[in-house]
Amino acid sequence: MTPPLDDAALPSRLPRPKEELEALKRAWKPTSGLGLLKEVNNNIIGVMYIGTALLFFVISGTLALVMRTQLAVPENDVLGHSLYNQFFTVHGTGMMFLFAVPIVEAIGVFLLPSMLAARDLPFPRLSAFAFWAYLFGGLAFFCSLIFEVAPDGGWFMYPPLTSMKFSPGINADFWLLGIGFIEISAIAGAIEIIVGILRTRPPGMTLDKIPVYCWSMLVMAGMIVFAFPAVIIATALLEIERAFDWPFFIAERGGDPLLWQHLFWFFGHPEVYIIFLPAAGLVSMMVPALAQRPLVGHDWVVVALVGTGFFSFGLWVHHMFATGIPPLSLSFFSAASMAVSVPAGIQVFAWIATLGKGRLQWTVATWFLLGFLFIFVAGGLTGVMVAVIPFDWQAHDSYFVVAHLHYVLIGGMVFPVFAGLYHWWPTMKGTMLSERLGRWAFWMMFIGFNVAFFPMHVSGLMGMPRRVYTYPGDLGWNVLNMVSTVGAFVMAFGVLLVLIDMARDAFGRGRPAPENPWKAGTLEWIPNDDYATRSIPHVRSLYPLWDNPNLSREVQEGAHYLPGAPTRRRETIVTSPIEARPQYLMPMPGPHWSHFLAGLFTAAHFICLAVQLYWVSLVPGVLAIASVFWWVWGLDKGADHPPQDVGGGWRVPVYLQGSENHSWWGTAVLLLVDGTAFACLCFTYVFLWTVSPDVWPTGTDALPGLGWLFGEAALWIVAAGAMLLASRAVAHNRSWTMRGALLVGLLLMLAAAAAEPYNHIGSGLVASESAYGAIVYMLASWQVFHVVILVLMTGFTLARSFAGRLHARRRVTFDNVMLVWLYTCGQGVVSLLLVHLFPRLAV
Amino acid sequence: MEKTAFTATFTGMMSAFLIWAVHFAAVYGINGLICARAWDGVELYGHPVAVVLILGATAVALLLAAGVLAAALWGAAPGRRTSEDPRRFIRLFTGLAAAGSLVAILWNGLPALQVPACG
Numbered sequence: 001m002t003p004p005l006d007d008a009a010l011p012s013r014l015p016r017p018k019e020e021l022e023a024l025k026r027a028w029k030p031t032s033g034l035g036l037l038k039e040v041n042n043n044i045i046g047v048m049y050i051g052t053a054l055l056f057f058v059i060s061g062t063l064a065l066v067m068r069t070q071l072a073v074p075e076n077d078v079l080g081h082s083l084y085n086q087f088f089t090v091h092g093t094g095m096m097f098l099f100a101v102p103i104v105e106a107i108g109v110f111l112l113p114s115m116l117a118a119r120d121l122p123f124p125r126l127s128a129f130a131f132w133a134y135l136f137g138g139l140a141f142f143c144s145l146i147f148e149v150a151p152d153g154g155w156f157m158y159p160p161l162t163s164m165k166f167s168p169g170i171n172a173d174f175w176l177l178g179i180g181f182i183e184i185s186a187i188a189g190a191i192e193i194i195v196g197i198l199r200t201r202p203p204g205m206t207l208d209k210i211p212v213y214c215w216s217m218l219v220m221a222g223m224i225v226f227a228f229p230a231v232i233i234a235t236a237l238l239e240i241e242r243a244f245d246w247p248f249f250i251a252e253r254g255g256d257p258l259l260w261q262h263l264f265w266f267f268g269h270p271e272v273y274i275i276f277l278p279a280a281g282l283v284s285m286m287v288p289a290l291a292q293r294p295l296v297g298h299d300w301v302v303v304a305l306v307g308t309g310f311f312s313f314g315l316w317v318h319h320m321f322a323t324g325i326p327p328l329s330l331s332f333f334s335a336a337s338m339a340v341s342v343p344a345g346i347q348v349f350a351w352i353a354t355l356g357k358g359r360l361q362w363t364v365a366t367w368f369l370l371g372f373l374f375i376f377v378a379g380g381l382t383g384v385m386v387a388v389i390p391f392d393w394q395a396h397d398s399y400f401v402v403a404h405l406h407y408v409l410i411g412g413m414v415f416p417v418f419a420g421l422y423h424w425w426p427t428m429k430g431t432m433l434s435e436r437l438g439r440w441a442f443w444m445m446f447i448g449f450n451v452a453f454f455p456m457h458v459s460g461l462m463g464m465p466r467r468v469y470t471y472p473g474d475l476g477w478n479v480l481n482m483v484s485t486v487g488a489f490v491m492a493f494g495v496l497l498v499l500i501d502m503a504r505d506a507f508g509r510g511r512p513a514p515e516n517p518w519k520a521g522t523l524e525w526i527p528n529d530d531y532a533t534r535s536i537p538h539v540r541s542l543y544p545l546w547d548n549p550n551l552s553r554e555v556q557e558g559a560h561y562l563p564g565a566p567t568r569r570r571e572t573i574v575t576s577p578i579e580a581r582p583q584y585l586m587p588m589p590g591p592h593w594s595h596f597l598a599g600l601f602t603a604a605h606f607i608c609l610a611v612q613l614y615w616v617s618l619v620p621g622v623l624a625i626a627s628v629f630w631w632v633w634g635l636d637k638g639a640d641h642p643p644q645d646v647g648g649g650w651r652v653p654v655y656l657q658g659s660e661n662h663s664w665w666g667t668a669v670l671l672l673v674d675g676t677a678f679a680c681l682c683f684t685y686v687f688l689w690t691v692s693p694d695v696w697p698t699g700t701d702a703l704p705g706l707g708w709l710f711g712e713a714a715l716w717i718v719a720a721g722a723m724l725l726a727s728r729a730v731a732h733n734r735s736w737t738m739r740g741a742l743l744v745g746l747l748l749m750l751a752a753a754a755a756e757p758y759n760h761i762g763s764g765l766v767a768s769e770s771a772y773g774a775i776v777y778m779l780a781s782w783q784v785f786h787v788v789i790l791v792l793m794t795g796f797t798l799a800r801s802f803a804g805r806l807h808a809r810r811r812v813t814f815d816n817v818m819l820v821w822l823y824t825c826g827q828g829v830v831s832l833l834l835v836h837l838f839p840r841l842a843v
Numbered sequence: 844m845e846k847t848a849f850t851a852t853f854t855g856m857m858s859a860f861l862i863w864a865v866h867f868a869a870v871y872g873i874n875g876l877i878c879a880r881a882w883d884g885v886e887l888y889g890h891p892v893a894v895v896l897i898l899g900a901t902a903v904a905l906l907l908a909a910g911v912l913a914a915a916l917w918g919a920a921p922g923r924r925t926s927e928d929p930r931r932f933i934r935l936f937t938g939l940a941a942a943g944s945l946v947a948i949l950w951n952g953l954p955a956l957q958v959p960a961c962g
Contacts, residue, residue: 208932303939310860314867326878326961331954339947577849690879
């Protein structure tokens with residue numbers, strides 16, 4: 001007989017009242033049927049998200065198989081030149097943007113709450129919106145292939161090949177608008193993940209007790225915040241160049257195609273680590289569970305993760321070694337490329353040491369992990385080779401690079417993800433995938449992968465270039481290509497076995513899993529339900545289930561925090577970011593149609609733009625905005641319940657204003673994204689001046705007078721002051737003062753935003769004439785875009801005020817708008833200083 | 844550990860990495876500008892301007908990162924130590940990050956001694 005728990009030291013007294021669990025179940029009851037479209041629960045969204053990413057993986061992989069069939073023999077004609085270009089572009093884009101990043105975010109959406117014992121991530125509707133936007137956008141992107149209008153410029157879409165002159169159709173627009181839009185979804189996921197990890201940890205999970213996977217996701221999400229804006233700006237600039245002939249990349253008018261490469265690879269190289277680090281985090285969680293001992297050098301691994309994230313931003317030019325950049329500049333990037341291998345090496349040694357010290361369980365996940373170690377280390381070694389500039393000059397744009405990148409990406413990410421699928425499958429619905437099928441799948445994938453990609457190192461060194469759709473038969477590449485093709489099909493068969501295994505489980509043939517089948521030590525192995533764990537445990541170590549064998553039972557009996565649903569709705573505890581002390585009880589939004597409609601209409605808007613139905617695109621655009629307003633109108637409920645007892649003597653409020661509110665954090669992270677995008681525009685300005693000073697004004701005659709600078713700056717500053725005045729008015733419940741200050745501030749901002757393009761037009765500056773004109777108007781347009789957003793946000797704020805939903809004790813919406821407002825004013829002043837003073841001061 | 848300001852703590856933990864990032868951007872920007880403006884023939888204190896400026900920036904960055912390392916190693920000793928006190932971890936993290944950044948900054952700065960600025 002199991003001895004009774006000693007509840008004297010536990011946060012909640014046992015036994016719990018019976019109706020408490022029923023209330024919890026009722027609050028978290030999932031919707032069914034069509035209602036699934038309304039669902040926001042991470043357990044459901046996470047599974048759909050992972051499934052969609054796998055679907056896109058299969059589609060992208062199928063394209064690769066067709067390409068390998070084309071290359072199996074010389075002078076083959078399965079695919080023509082044009083279609084082959086579309087295939088490799090969609091394959092690369094699909095794998096990088098529609099599989100790799102989304103699946104790591106999807107796994108995060110599914111796993112993070114259970115690893116943190118949170119009831120859900122803090123913005124469940126944002127996760128659901130990100131998923132639907134991704135699904136609709138991704139499907140539309142692949143459909144472009146059916147109509148032969150898919151992009152064909154490679155996954156990196158270098159201009160001038162993708163400029164209007166050389167790509168006059170809508171193929172490139174599908175990439176630029178489609179991928180730009182899907183990145184918005186990735187950023188939404190990143191915001192969710194950052195705030196989730198920092199603010200919804202269980203009590204006691206201080207910084208030093210955060211699981212390594214959560215650290216890796218935190219680093220990944222942080223990298224998305226600082227990397228993705230670069231490619232969003234790049235795609236915006238190229239699309240604007242194509243649509244309006246503003247010459248950002250056209251050398252004849254002062255633009256530079258290298259600008260694209262800088263912006264793209266500032267995103268593109270960190271992207272590799274955005275993909276790899278979460279996979280490394282999964283490995284760092286699986287290895288201890290499979291070896292039954294704590295991860296060796298846990299703290300070092302955490303620092304290595306963060307260090308890799310930082311150093312990876314110093315590598316972007318290592319994709320540009322052959323572009324004629326000065327040798328000393330190349331050396332900086334070569335040095336950084338080698339430096340980044342050190343933290344990666346620390347992780348590899350930590351895994352090997354842990355595996356070596358433990359008693360290894362030989363599961364399917366173990367095999368995939370060993371396969372990962374072999375392939376990833378091999379890919380890392382060729383990575384060091386291509387980091388050496390003279391070698392890179394030889395191997396550049398050859399199949400050697402194709403081999404290297406597939407070793408790194410498939411080894412570093414696909415194998416750990418498949419290991420993770422087998423390892424964490426039991427947490428989904430309590431069943432296990434087949435160990436026998438899994439092992440077959442592993443060996444097919446491992447052997448197939450090496451047979452497919454190892455010969456590419458050789459064919460590359462023998463001179464076979466990338467992206468060729470065929471080759472003559474007398475160059476000595478025939479056997480190598482045939483072997484690669486056979487290997488690719490063997491690997492694909494391995495993937496098919498995994499899919500069959502998952503389908504078997506879906507049709508009820510999966511083996512029931514015992515509780516915690518691998519005897520792991522972390523929180524996601526506590527049995528859970530739609531509401532996550534019955535109660536939120538107090539954490540005292542990195543492996544709480546190993547340190548307290550009773551913990552799972554304590555949690556399931558409701559002996560820890562928040563054992564019920566005290567306000568009768570979905571909610572979780574928000575804790576402080578360092579000490580993880582309970583701060584308030586966060587009400588969570590439930591099922592709703594708004595996020596689904598917002599995702600659908602946003603996708604429709606971008607698709608209309610891609611196919612050049614500009615006026616039609618306004619309809620879904622307006623509907624998307626309306627859906628978002630519908631979505632957020634019901635949030636920010638104020639303190640509609642008294643403070644609640646969540647256990648352990650903690651009585652916390654159900655609403656907290658100011659910088660401790662989770663949505664304030666979400667807005668702050670969003671502004672980091674925004675600030676990075678603006679920094680990329682400033683970089684564009686300075687870069688174009690560096691390469692084309694001849695199109696910049698040499699005297700003050702061509703510039704608007706300094707009076708414009710001071711006048712517009714004053715407008716922005718007074719507008720910021722008006723917002724601060726409105727804030728004081730809210731604090732004292734002076735509604736009409738607040739409304740008046742907001743309206744006056746908004747008018748001032750509108751005037752400032754309109755004055756900037758107006759005075760440049762007055763000076764005779766034409767955007768399409770030179771890169772200088774293009775970037776000046778781009779900076780002005782960026783500011784106008786922000787003011788348009790603020791018009792909508794201010795209108796929403798005023799509507800809430802008139803509806804009685806905004807006052808001194810219920811001002812979270814106002815505070816978030818204030819953050820965006822003040823940021824926009826600051827950005828406006830910086831933009832003015834750059835545009836008006838730089839040409840006067842530059843040599 | 845009582846209530847701690849997140850921004851200050853987190854920035855402190857990341858400070859050495861941030862110093863590396865600023866140094867990296869600075870040396871790349873300096874060299875890019877010197878080459879774009881064809882200033883590679885200019886000398887400063889009898890040495891090419893790129894070498895002087897890049898080594899100067901490297902020295903400053905090394906000093907700053909060393910300062911972070913020293914602060915992590917010999918900073919105020921933690922007082923009350925409980926299982927919920929993350930200060931040991933914060934100091935260890937800061938120290939390791941500083942040590943790693945010192946090596947990375949040095950590694951990034953050294954090519955200025957060997958490689959011509961603009962070819």
